[in-house]
Amino acid sequence: MSGPLEGIRVVECAGYLAAPSAGYILGDMGAEVIKIEDRVKGDPVRGMSSTFGRGMIMPDGTNILFETANRNKKSMTLDLKKEKGKELLYRLVAAADVFCTNYSLSAIDNLRMDYETLKKHNPKIVYGLATGYGVLGPDSEKRAFDTIAQARSGIMCTLGEPDSPPLQIAGVLFDQVTGTLLVTGILAALAARDRQGVGQKVDVSLLGSGIHMQAYNVNVTLLRGRPMPRPSRQTLKNPMANNYECADGKWLVLSESQSDRFWHNFCVALGIENLEKDAKFATAKDRRDNFLEVTSTLEKVFKTKTRDEWLDILLAKGGGLAFSPILDLTELASDPQVIANEYITEVDNPTLGKIKMMGMPIKFSETPAQIRAFAPNFGQHTEEVLMSVLGCDWEEIEKLKDDEVI
Numbered sequence: 001m002s003g004p005l006e007g008i009r010v011v012e013c014a015g016y017l018a019a020p021s022a023g024y025i026l027g028d029m030g031a032e033v034i035k036i037e038d039r040v041k042g043d044p045v046r047g048m049s050s051t052f053g054r055g056m057i058m059p060d061g062t063n064i065l066f067e068t069a070n071r072n073k074k075s076m077t078l079d080l081k082k083e084k085g086k087e088l089l090y091r092l093v094a095a096a097d098v099f100c101t102n103y104s105l106s107a108i109d110n111l112r113m114d115y116e117t118l119k120k121h122n123p124k125i126v127y128g129l130a131t132g133y134g135v136l137g138p139d140s141e142k143r144a145f146d147t148i149a150q151a152r153s154g155i156m157c158t159l160g161e162p163d164s165p166p167l168q169i170a171g172v173l174f175d176q177v178t179g180t181l182l183v184t185g186i187l188a189a190l191a192a193r194d195r196q197g198v199g200q201k202v203d204v205s206l207l208g209s210g211i212h213m214q215a216y217n218v219n220v221t222l223l224r225g226r227p228m229p230r231p232s233r234q235t236l237k238n239p240m241a242n243n244y245e246c247a248d249g250k251w252l253v254l255s256e257s258q259s260d261r262f263w264h265n266f267c268v269a270l271g272i273e274n275l276e277k278d279a280k281f282a283t284a285k286d287r288r289d290n291f292l293e294v295t296s297t298l299e300k301v302f303k304t305k306t307r308d309e310w311l312d313i314l315l316a317k318g319g320g321l322a323f324s325p326i327l328d329l330t331e332l333a334s335d336p337q338v339i340a341n342e343y344i345t346e347v348d349n350p351t352l353g354k355i356k357m358m359g360m361p362i363k364f365s366e367t368p369a370q371i372r373a374f375a376p377n378f379g380q381h382t383e384e385v386l387m388s389v390l391g392c393d394w395e396e397i398e399k400l401k402d403d404e405v406i
Contacts, residue, residue: 008190010100012073014100014101017065018130019182021179025360029360036076036089037076039077045069051172067357075378075381115129115201122199126186126193126199129203132206132207144207149207153207234295236295246303247309253324262318265320266321332344343358344358345371
């Protein structure tokens with residue numbers, strides 16, 4: 001069964017992770033994604049051997065970051081600084097539905113691949129642009145990466161204990177959110193094109209995406225004049241909304257706002273009926289007033305059994321109480337809920353064999369998204385694209401090689 005975007009062609013001139021993340025999501029949904037790379041350097045991520053202190057290169061040479069951001073794509077090399085390279089780009093755009101980039105604004109202008117230029121070749125093109133800070137304002141031309149956007153968005157001051165310094169999120173969360181929002185904008189623009197007959201530019205940024213991701217916290221701050229406080233295990237006043245360490249050193253979280261409703265079942269499950277009968281803990285207000293004593297008792301109780309034992313007990317006796325194990329990323333691949341929904345899926349890699357990779361979290365009942373191809377080798381599809389999309393023959397292709405255009 002084909003994906004929902006079968007027949008949609010995307011031309012991607014992008015590097016690193018934000019815009020390429022949008023490209024792979026569109027590819028998962030069935031779009032044909034043609035990734036144009038510099039004929040000498042390629043996407044810079046191909047050469048990133050480590051990030052956040054972790055190696056990114058697998059034994060067969062696969063780069064994990066590049067593989068993640070570029071599955072379901074075709075790679076074509078092109079020298080966009082040459083006039084012939086630009087001409088080929090324009091011909092590809094004329095045959096495409098979407099153009100996607102995260103090049104700097106100055107590079108976009110210098111290469112003459114801005115929206116105003118490309119729409120002359122395809123008035124209905126949907127032009128997707130991801131930047132660091134947005135296209136307007138004093139910092140629109142500044143370089144930005146995931147951590148920079150984390151800092152500017154305010155999220156680093158929401159992490160950790162109240163008295164800890166600002167903390168960053170490991171990995172590239174903002175790039176992924178930015179790519180996801182760019183996909184949202186692109187799909188809406190495609191709908192507008194089909195219904196209203198217009199192409200348009202869609203732009204998102206790391207900064208804007210990071211702020212959007214915190215919409216509720218940001219609005220609380222704007223309307224109340226102060227941010228939501230950083231949560232601390234020692235000061236959370238609802239003992240049924242806290243993290244607890246178990247006997248095996250693993251953790252679970254309770255997140256029950258309706259604590260009165262579940263207090264009886266909770267006490268029975270934990271074998272602390274004496275607390276239920278104590279007038280100091282009879283209601284949610286009483287427990288808030290005496291939270292230090294309740295939390296201290298619960299900490300001791302949870303350390304008497306392993307996490308799995310407590311999960312079974314809470315499931316059987318908690319009466320629907322909201323709780324969850326606190327997993328680290330190494331545990332996701334064996335989580336039965338994750339596996340059942342294919343949020344992580346097993347695929348056959350031609351050189352690594354059977355491996356587990358992140359799946360597609362959006363499920364379509366009739367046109368499923370899927371991993372159809374792994375990330376391409378450098379320039380793997382150059383000739384294919386030139387012949388099948390642009391109608392070039394071998395003589396033209398050889399001349400393009402001789403002229404160092406491809």
